[in-house]
Amino acid sequence: MTDTPQMNGAESLVHTLIDSGVEVCFTNPGTSEMHFVAALDHIAGMRCVLALQEGVATGAADGYWRMARKPASTLLHLGPGLANGLSNLHNAKKAGSGVVNIIGEHAASHIELDAPLTADIEGIARPMSHWVRTSPSAETVGKDAAEAVQAAQVAPGQIVSLILPSDTAWNTGGVVHPPLPVPSAQPFAEDMLDAAARALSGPDSLLLLGGGALTEANLQIAGRIAAKTGCKLLSEWSNARLERGAGRVFIGKVPYPIDMALETLKPYKRIVLIGARAPIGFFAYPGKPAVLTDPDADILTLAPAGTNIDAALSALCEASGATDTPPAHVAEAALPDRPEGPITLDSLAAQIARAIPENGIVMDESVTTGRAFFPVTKGAAQHTWLNNTGGSIGYCLPAAIGAAIACPDRKVLALTGDGSAMYTVQSLWTMAREKLDITILVFANHSYQILRGELTNVGVGNPGPRAIDMLSLDRPALDWVQMARSMGVDAQSATSCEDLEAALQDGLAHDGPFLIEVAL
Amino acid sequence: MTDTPQMNGAESLVHTLIDSGVEVCFTNPGTSEMHFVAALDHIAGMRCVLALQEGVATGAADGYWRMARKPASTLLHLGPGLANGLSNLHNAKKAGSGVVNIIGEHAASHIELDAPLTADIEGIARPMSHWVRTSPSAETVGKDAAEAVQAAQVAPGQIVSLILPSDTAWNTGGVVHPPLPVPSAQPFAEDMLDAAARALSGPDSLLLLGGGALTEANLQIAGRIAAKTGCKLLSEWSNARLERGAGRVFIGKVPYPIDMALETLKPYKRIVLIGARAPIGFFAYPGKPAVLTDPDADILTLAPAGTNIDAALSALCEASGATDTPPAHVAEAALPDRPEGPITLDSLAAQIARAIPENGIVMDESVTTGRAFFPVTKGAAQHTWLNNTGGSIGYCLPAAIGAAIACPDRKVLALTGDGSAMYTVQSLWTMAREKLDITILVFANHSYQILRGELTNVGVGNPGPRAIDMLSLDRPALDWVQMARSMGVDAQSATSCEDLEAALQDGLAHDGPFLIEVAL
Incomplete structure (x- = not known):
């Protein structure tokens, strides 16, 4: 003793x-x-x-x-x-x-x-x-x-x-336990490798990527496969983390709106999945299919989530004979023209593309406002793009806190709808307290805009005043500048492209959190 | 067809x-x-x-x-x-x-x-x-x-x-179903009635009430029993709804702090429970008992929650021979003197007692700040007092919304700590939208003050800076006036008794929500 x-x-x-x-x-x-x-x-x-x-x-x-x-x-x-x-x-x-x-x-x-x-x-x-x-x-x-x-x-x-x-x-008696090893990922479905390599040929074949397949290196490999086989590349509707920007292989997304998703996926007869799941509707809609791919398409799951995605992509590249093929779809550095005048969804997208800082992190919960952002930001400075993958709104501001703490040397650009931001608005205080380098754009459309579309999608035509009221945030209007300041975060409102450009410059120049209310 | x-x-x-x-x-x-x-x-x-x-x-x-x-x-x-x-x-x-x-x-x-x-x-x-x-x-x-x-x-x-x-x-095929009857409450423990009546005699016996026993009529009956038998009356630590004020039978509460609770309950050798549970600690504390009553006390559960509380109290009154006894503990109309100068916990309590409107509803989540409020408000205008009964903070502002909608002709006074209010701060917007007649006092002590006491209670002496920091809300300070205005609720800050009196008068005079930040 x-x-x-x-x-x-x-x-x-x-x-x-x-x-x-x-x-x-x-x-x-x-x-x-x-x-x-x-x-x-x-x-x-x-x-x-x-x-x-x-x-x-x-x-x-x-x-x-x-x-x-x-x-x-x-x-x-x-x-x-x-x-x-x-x-x-x-x-x-x-x-x-x-x-x-x-x-x-x-x-x-x-x-x-x-x-x-x-x-x-x-x-x-x-x-x-x-x-x-x-x-x-x-x-x-x-x-x-x-x-x-x-x-x-x-x-x-x-x-x-x-x-x-x-x-x-x-109680006493605590015993410190040594660290345990990080578990290895499961092997991918190697027995499907040849079939997957054969399936990918021509523009009616699709390599659908998700999760760990969306690193810079893995996208580079996917680009080689696409160049060699002529297959198309897509990522899931929403990605936990995607590396993008000038010089990297660009990959599009399966769209969220069901009709657009059906249209996008219709051409593909052979689909190989790596880190992704077979595309299904976010919701069920009366009279519309839940499975979004062509009913006759062959779907091969080469590497589900939890398996060794890196190894699967490398092996597929080799099996496709693409190891030395230069990758297709490499994004050229290209910024849209400087927008002027009123803020529209397109001018906003252009403004964001121009503002993304080198090595920035874009935390995206822009919901309806953000549907135009993705293609336009293709040739922006290199950045990491993160989406809400579970569909429960209120993820953007908290996740931005975590990203900023994980990467203190990188700037975080948080893009959020006003409805989403209100869910976890208390995040602003933690950002101020920890002096996190986050610039927040709140898209103030004063409504759950997405649900207005969804009313139509589920077959409810001509919603009346009570229904509209349940989807509206304009009574009273939220004042995001006061909201941010009440929690110690400096803020500005932007009602024109010129305002927004200046506010983005201020926000990104300054270390610490800054909120911009984008009036839509 | x-x-x-x-x-x-x-x-x-x-x-x-x-x-x-x-x-x-x-x-x-x-x-x-x-x-x-x-x-x-x-x-x-x-x-x-x-x-x-x-x-x-x-x-x-x-x-x-x-x-x-x-x-x-x-x-x-x-x-x-x-x-x-x-x-x-x-x-x-x-x-x-x-x-x-x-x-x-x-x-x-x-x-x-x-x-x-x-x-x-x-x-x-x-x-x-x-x-x-x-x-x-x-x-x-x-x-x-x-x-x-x-x-x-x-x-x-x-x-x-x-x-x-x-x-x-x-899908079609919906069938409207007629309303079903409201289920009857279970019978109370009638076989215990005589024992309960015998148990209540003298100041070492206690009638402990909760839930449905705290209506005006039931408290009147409890007052008769107390007058006749000499037993004491107490309610639980926290009550879902309690009718109070001048002319009504006053009932105290088992205190929240464990040492005070033990001290308060120590004298009682015979305890009868109606709508209440036997008192236990809110938390376990090392080296302190979890059951708060004297270990030798006899506890009789005459009417647990879910049984017919009204019938139990009436039967007990009759069995005690108290039917015609005038009730004890009837609160006289009495307001504390008008406080002046700086806001202290005592002057705040006095101010609240003076401000409670006739037939008002007090929604109380004042946590540490509110411990002085209860005795001082005994002789205020008649009102209903509601507590957080589950201990999960963030109940006050939402519950105030519900109370205001249930009782559009009554004024609601919401008393909340700043830490609690932040949990569900989005409530302010709904109050503005629905134009609810709620006056909110936010007690801005800029900390989870209750936890500072709890650190000591669980045996953690001399907390260091990291621990203190995890219980502090002062970095940055929340600006409640801006917070409220950002969601369409008018607001004022009060730093003296005079400020607070004026703000309470404004808030209660005006129909609709109004927030007062009480600087502590």
Whole structure:
């Protein structure tokens, strides 16, 4: 027996997370997490980022993973704190992001008393998590934490929820666990390789890419395959992370609106999937198909998410004899002309293309406003483009926080609809607090514009005043400049192309967050 | 065969809800709910209230139930929309409020395709719901809706989640179902009546009341019992709804801080529970008991939540021979002196006591700031006081919306900490849109002050800078006046008692929402 003071469970957790490479904790803690907070206080190595609502914390962890390629932790207060974070965990799950949630729980003896904050935390976690565990004792917390970090890194990335009863945090007996290896990705479907190589030939064949296939190097390989075989390239409707810009292989997207998607995919008779899923409708619409490809198309899944995408693309390139073929679709540096006058969807797209900074990160939740942005930004400075992959709005601002923390030397341009931005508006405060280099464009069309189209798509013609009212944000109009300033973020409004150009220059020149309200 | 157009499922739902007495729908709809929106558009009788985040919608439904004593509906978009509303459903569940959630779902044929918004909606609903059902077809929607409204009214009130696949909404064949009767409450424990009457005698006996026991009439009866038997009266730490003020029987509360709670409850050797649960700690604390009453106390549960509370109190009164005894503890009309100078917790309490309007509704989530409010407001004008019963912060502003809609002729005074208010700050916009008569006091202490105390309670002495920083909201300071104005709510800041008095007079005089930032 020595007189070394014993470590408590919370301390073993913090040490283990840090040793396992987890460097950031996005949090809103409560009483049941106070020992964790105390451990974070006296153990160096974890950046703690406070969020005023847990949706900000989980969305930030998603953005962090996508850019850092390693998990952040979140620290959430019991069932309700986790519940507030669920919708952005949903988005993270659909993006294939790895997130390590640490969720406080009452002490084991207290749970049966059904105190006000008691809830079925495992039950709340399960629908949005790949891995759920409640640590039974201070002794097991370290090991559980190491396994949680490992589980978060199962390809492409998993949502992990580790529940920590407060007595397991405050009791002594904590044991720091060494880091566990990052699990290898599953092998791709090598037996389909020859068939895939044969399928790709001519403009009625499509190589559809997603997830890890959208790195600069993998797109370069896809470009070679396209050049050699004449196949077309497309990415999914929405991509967790896509490298783009002048000098890189350009790839289009399957459109969101169902009729455009059907039209786009109709020509393809042979489709090879790498990191992507077979295209389906975002929603079901009466009288329209749910599967968007030609019913007679042959679809070959060469490398589903979670498999070794890099190896699949390289092998396909070799099997296609394209190894030495120069890639097709390399985007030339080209910026649209400087737009003038009123802001339209087209002039806005041009303005954004001109403003994207070299090596910038574009966080895109521009919904209807942004449909024109993608082709026009093809030849802009090199940048990374991130989409909302789960469809739960309110992802953009939190994810921008995570991206900015993962990449402190890169500028983040956050493009968001006003309806989306309001979902997690508390993000602005965290941006100000952490002085994050994020320029935000809020597209103030004062409505859930997308739903006006959807009313027609589902067959509701001539919506009346009550329906229109439920999709409108103009009564009262939100004042985004005041909103931003109330949380310590400087802001300007832009009503013309000239205003917008000046505001973008100001915002991007200045270190720290800056919000531009784009009046539409 | 006739040529009458057939009703679709969504229309049968709206008709059935209205026929069953559901008059309000708090919503943020999406594509899968468009047929419901269309039905709400052309069928009169449902007030639709748009929220910019679902936590606002579910919290509003909680506040509505508490004041209207009948359920509102919510309309939520798929799993993530429900997820955003869960934490205020948790609060509503702990309050015994009845809420009818209508949750859109993909068409049945679409679910298996695992579209971006697909999630396990039943799994998400279950932890916070008493009743969960997915309606299988347009034909069943009406019946399911009538049963849902009935289930929400099982005493004391239940959370009901009815999931509506979009094809059940758009298919024809909908059948309006007639309203089902409100279920009767369970009988109270009549076999314990004599023992309970014997137990209550002298100042070491306690009648502990909660839920439905806190109506004006029931408190009058409790006052008679106290006068006759010499027992003490207390209510739970937090009450879903309590009638108070001059001329009514005053009842104190079990304090929140654990040491005060233990001290308060220590004298009682015999405790009778009506509508209340045996007092336990809000959290577990190392080395402190979880059960707050004397370990030797006899506790008799005469009428748990869900039983006939009114009958239990009347029977107990009769068994105690107190039927003709004038009630004890009737509060005299008495206001504190007009405070002057700087705002302190005591002068603030005095100011609030003086400001409470006749027949006002006080929505209280003042957390640490509000601990002084309760005794001082005892002799104020008659009012209804509502607390956060589930401990998930962010309940006050949404619940104020629901209360104002339930009681358009009464003024609502919302008392909220700044940390709590930020959780569901989007509520301000809905208040402006609906022109609700709510005066909001935001207590800007710029910290999660409660957690500073909790650090000590759980045994963490001398917190360091990182810990303090995780509990502080002062970097940057939130500007509540700009925040409110950005969402169309007029606002003022008060830094002295004189400012505050003037601002309260302005706010309460004026119809519509008004926010006062109270600098602490």
